[in-house]
Amino acid sequence: MSGFWLMRYVTLSTRMKAWLGYLPGTVIVAIVAPTVFSTGLAEAGAALTTVLVMARTRNVLVAMIVGIGAVWGLRLLQASLG
């Protein structure tokens, strides 16, 4: 709310607007990056699967369900091989 209030009195430069435009994407990338890249192969594989399914179906729910299934399956695989 305070951000909104501030915006009533402040005019943004183009650069600021651009920066704010990048923020949603980079913040979410920052949130998932450690899980995707630093946890393990199962998580990395499941992340890739999720992205591919989303790209194909454009359906967040389906992508999520497939991602969960993928991480479960890959972890089982990892456990039995490791």
Place this chain on the structure above:
Amino acid sequence: MADDPLVAPGPPSEEPVGFDVTGAAAGARRALPIALSVCAYGLVFGVLAQQAQLSLLEVLLMSGFVFAGSAQLIVLSLWSMPLPIATILLTTLIINLRNLLLGAAISPWFLRIPPLKAYLTLFFMTDENWALTMGEFAKGKRNAAFLLGSGLVLYVAWVGSTVVGRTLGDVAHDPARFGLDFAFTAVFLALLVGLWKGKSDLLAWVVAAAVAVAAAHFLPGKWYILLGGVSGSIAGVVRHAD
């Protein structure tokens, strides 16, 4: 029960006892309401089994072969390590003696169908469908498959619900076991696919990821999110100011 079913008269000796699909279907339909309560019972059993550390396979085998709800619950309460084998066996024996009596009562009808069908059907007998079937015979119906139909419905309900209950017990205790801890990550990744605007995002996102991974390694708490997000955006703006 008003009349003692153990002394109900058998069918007149000349009368044939049928065994076909219509009888089975009738039995199945009549068993459905009972199946619901069997499911509730089964779910409870499944959850308790998880707490007693029975594996899913053990639950499946137990439900599949024993099919005696009350016996299973009592055995479960006795299930501790080391297993008190004698006690468990004795308890199961006593409970199943009851089944023996029920089987004896129903035998006048079941002696009139081929033995294979009789034994197969009797495997699926429980208190509930025994009572239903005896009721049917008392009303003059003569289709022994009634017991099979009702028995199958109850069997599926029992085995199914104990397995589901066992699984629920696992999920409640440990979401990571089925990958549910990955749910948030999956949703975020899916959102990212939606947000992607093409090449212009590439540098920003790569920087965000790299900074986040490094920061997560060295800094405590959630600082990595802030650092990653901010540096990624800066990188994006810098790149496009060129």
